[in-house]
Every structure is written in structure tokens, then in C-alpha cells.
Amino acid sequence: MSASGTAGLASQGFAAESALARLRRVRELGLVLALLLICLCVTLRAPRFLNGANLEQVALSATLVCIVSLGQALVIIARQIDLSVGAMVAISAFATADWLEHFPKTRIVFALLFGMGVGGALGAGNALLVAVARIPAIVATLATLAIYRGAAIALAGGRQISATVLPGDYQHLAQIHVADAPLLVWIAVLLTLLFGWAARYTRTGRNLYALGSSPESARLAGINEPGHLAFVFILSGLLCGLVGVLWGARFGTVDAVIAPDLHLQSISAVVVGGVSIFGGSGSVYGAALGAVIFAVLQNGVELFGINQFWLEAVIGAAILGTVLLYTVLARRAERAEREQSRSGLGR
């Protein structure tokens, strides 16, 4: 996780953890506890929740948001943001489905590569704007959100591609089970573990944290800022491309307006998962947990029979609430650390 905050204490020879590091450990544990608590509440009110088939549905609905949230988490850790994720998923989903409709003999592996290629190209567009043209990510991806969505609509021309015209093994992708769990869930879990490990133990991963923590210092330390920013946006595009291909397999129909709120869902999963919106701290595992929490919440809303329209308001309130909570906690931790260091110097 973030390297900031512990350096000063090292110089004072403190063996104890800094207040900020303690906060971060609490954050992940707190998420798991929150998830268990929510599951408990939902089960108490609707015991159907623990039904095997229902749990499988929850896991599946978390999968696609989770994979996108992995990319979004790295983007936000680098102090950027990617609003165009939904549109990128839509274009790659439609393009892949269109391709498979015209070339049904294509092997699934190549279909996956094709979708990821489309997503990567779109992500490269974002990368160009943010890393090369130095346009702030918020407006750059706001613009590409519109451009890509408009392009998807123009491309589709109102068409819908349903699974019936697509090759059989494509649809089976969503139904394959490995050791009782759906293949899609395994993909999401493996990707989460992969990115979680890579973020912490590879140089590129740690550089992203450094960039998010303090771009100036990172630049002075020799980290290639445009290179890393381009990398993270292209990665987000690749993951969206993957999700686009899986979308058709999972949902059966693909059109130009799928995933309209994916940017909100992924950002809220990432933020609830403890990644600071200021960048530089948080973990990919947290983002995955956030996606699961929201999937459980959505399932709870369905099981309770509450109006589906409450969901968007809940997402908004969750984003605001968690950012407020984490900011207050972080400020308190910073104040505690400052007081610790002051008293440590014997003033």
C-alpha cells in the first residue's frame, strides 16, 4: 500500500505502526466485516439469500463490475479517473458480438483477444488525451464517454444482437462451472489476486501509488509519469474489453446502450473499497470487496421487494458517505501522527 506516512517515523526510530498504517489495515478488515454484516442482515430478512442458486447469481453479477473496478482502482490510485468505462464495454461487446455473428467459426480465445484489442484501443485514446495532451482526466474521460457512447450507437444503428445468432461455445462461457463455481467468478477472482499482487510487489504497481500520492515527487524521483498514466488507462480499456466480451455471454443480448451506469458502479465500488479519491492509497482487493458489497446490496433490494429505483440513490449516498467517513478518519489519523511526531521530538 502507500509508502507515505511511514518514512518520517522511521527516522525517529519508532517500532510502533504509524496511525495512518493502522487506519489502512482497519479499512480492509472493516470491509470484510461490513460485507459479513450486510449478508447477515439480508439473510435475517430473506433467508433465500443463502440459497445456492441465489448466491451464484450474486457472485455472477459482482463479476463484471469487479473486473472493471480492478482497472478503475488502479486509475484512481494514480490520482486519475475513468468515466468512459461503460461506453468502452458497450463498444467492445457490440463489436465482438457483431464479429462473432459474421464469423461464427472464430475460436473463443480469438474472440476474447479481439474484444480486449478493441477495449485496449479505446483505452489508448484515453491515454493519449491524459498522458500526451495533458488534459485533466475528469474532462477527458467525460468527453470520451460521450464520443465512445455516440460511436457505439452509430455503430449499432439500433440493432440488438441476441445470443441465438452467436456460436454455442460463446454462450457456454457463462455456464461453464469449475469446481462448482462459475468460470466467470474464477476469472474475476484470479484477476483480483493477480492485480492485487502486482500493485504491491511490482515496480510499476508501486510507481502508480507514488504518482497518486505525489506526482511532483514521483516525477523528481524519475518515474515516467506519461508512461505510467498511459499504461493505467490502456489497462482499464483492456479490462473493459474483456468485460465486453463476457457481457454478451452472460446476458444473452448486446446493444449499444448496455452498461449505462458502469462508471458510477465501478467508482462507488472502488471508493467504498477504501481507495482514496486523492490517490496514493487503498488496495485492489478493497475495490473487489466493494463490488461484492454492492452486488449483495442489489440482491438484497431485489429479495426485499424494494423498488429498484432506490438503488441509484443508495449508490450516490454510499459514495458520499464513505468519502466523508474516510476523509474524516484520515484527517484524524494525520493529526494524531503529527502530535506523535511532535511529542517524539520532545517539544
Add this chain to the structure above:
Amino acid sequence: MRRLGGLLARWEALLVLFLIAAFAFGAVASPYFLAGSNISIAIAGAMPGAIVALPMTLVIICGEIDISVGSITGLCAAAMAVCLEHGLPIGAAMPVGLAVGTLAGLFNGAMVAYAGLPSLVVTIGTLALYRGIAQIMLEERGVSDFPEWYQSMGFGTIGNTPVPWCLLIFAVLLIGFAVFLHGTYWGRGLFAIGNNREAARFSGIDVRRSILGVFAASGAMCAVAAVVLTAYLASARADTATGLALPVITAVVLGGVDIFGGSGSMGGVLLAIFVLAFVQNALGLAGVKPEEQQIVTGAVLIATLALFGASRFVRARAGVLWRTRLAR
């Protein structure tokens, strides 16, 4: 600052050229473009966005951003629709809408100014929250029986001229905002806040109250835009004004306001609003669907930012070469 001022004057001249080009493009795209009725529809359609662009200029000059404007507008429309459903006359529903919008803006402002959260994430959160509340209130329903005088506010014109009533509303608001921004202490304080917030604070400018005020103004203007938009569409639904943020921000940025804050002018934004209005109208006449028109809006936003970014890059390099002190 003077160097930036010089650049802005040249940019506004460029915008006038763009406006002429937009007219030319429109005339070529369709024979109906220059008809009085089309001009008035083109202007009337752009007025809701234009009204919201006025406070958005202030917000961006402060160095903040407000992406939730579409959701606030939708929330106000939903609030007014619920009032109408409960039998309240439209004259009573409008102040309710105004109150709802101002409160929504105040909430945004309080989170940004007093809780110290970045405006980006606050407005992303309220984007979802306010739209969600609108959906809870109104669900799938829509209200569409508005009185005649109300609908004429949306697309009705003054007498036989092609001037729509909503243009008059916009003109009054424009004068108010322009005078505030360029002529008053508080308005010019916003430029200081956008340039260097800490220095502005130490100069005695009440930064928190200014920021609270601009977000509240944004919410209030969203309410006015909701009135004009529902009048224009003759319908109020929970999904009214989805995606309003993009064309509004594009208009402000195209108008020469620096996305990082600290500079810009209302005149430029005014010109940009009309350039975009006529380009979109022309595209519509040429057969481009509204969902596809957003490609053009997004492209304009990117092109403008890339252009400003490039000029900033060039000036920075030139400044290093000539050892001149820079404005930024």
C-alpha cells in the same frame, strides 16, 4: 494575467469566426436552417444548457467542477411534477423547484467548501444521489399537461419575431452573472480563488462562502433550467436532463475559461453557447441523431482543451527560452 487577457481577446475573435462558420455550415446542411422558426427552435433548445452554463463558468473559474447539474435539473423537474400530481398549481410548483435546486446546490457546496472534499467526487456522488431521489419520487411516470403560458416559455416566441421567451430569461440572467463576475468584489475574488486558493484566503477573501455560493447558484440555475426545459419538452420526467453536464462544460471550456481555474470571461462563454447551439441544430437537420451528436460535443471539448494545453506548453517553453516571468 495581461498575457492571458490578450490570448482571451484573440480567442473570442476566433469564436466569432466559429459562429459565422457554424451559420455557413447550417445553411449548407439544410435549406430550412435559416428559417426564422428554425433559428428560434435552435436557440430555445440551447437555453436550458445556456442557463446552467452561467454558474458553471463561476464554478470552473474557482477551480472546481460540478458534474451533477443534469441530476439537479432532473430532481427539480421531478419535484415540480410531484407537486403538479398532487394538484398544486404550476405557479406554486415553480418556487418548490427553485428551493429544491438551491438546496441541492447548497449541499454540494457545503461538502466541497466546509467538509473539504474534492468537488469531483462530491458531484459524482450527488449525480447518482439526486437522480436516484428523482427516480424514487417519480418512478416511470411523467407529467405533461402544462398550461399554455408555461409551454410558451419553452419554445414560444415574442410576437412575430424569431426571439423565444426563454432567450429573454437567459439574457437577464446573463447580465446579472456577467456584472457579478467582472464587476463586483465577490466575482473578481473567484478569479483569485481559482488562481491560488491559499493566497486568496490570506488576502481576506472568504473562500468557503464564495465556493458555497457558486454551488448554490449552480443549483438554483438548474431549477430555472428545469422550468425552461420542461416547458420546451412539454414533459417532466425523472430522467429529464440526463447528460446535461457535458454540453454545459463544453460550452464553458470552448468559451475560453481555463479548466484549471483562474481565468475566463462571460463574453466568450456566450459566444460558445451559440456556436454549439447552431452546430447541433445544423447536425440535427443534416440527419444526425441526438445520441450521435454527443460525439461532436465530446470532440469539441477535447479539441479545445488540447489546443489550450498546447498553447500553454508552447508558452512555457518560450518562457524558459526567453526567461520571461509567466502568468501561471
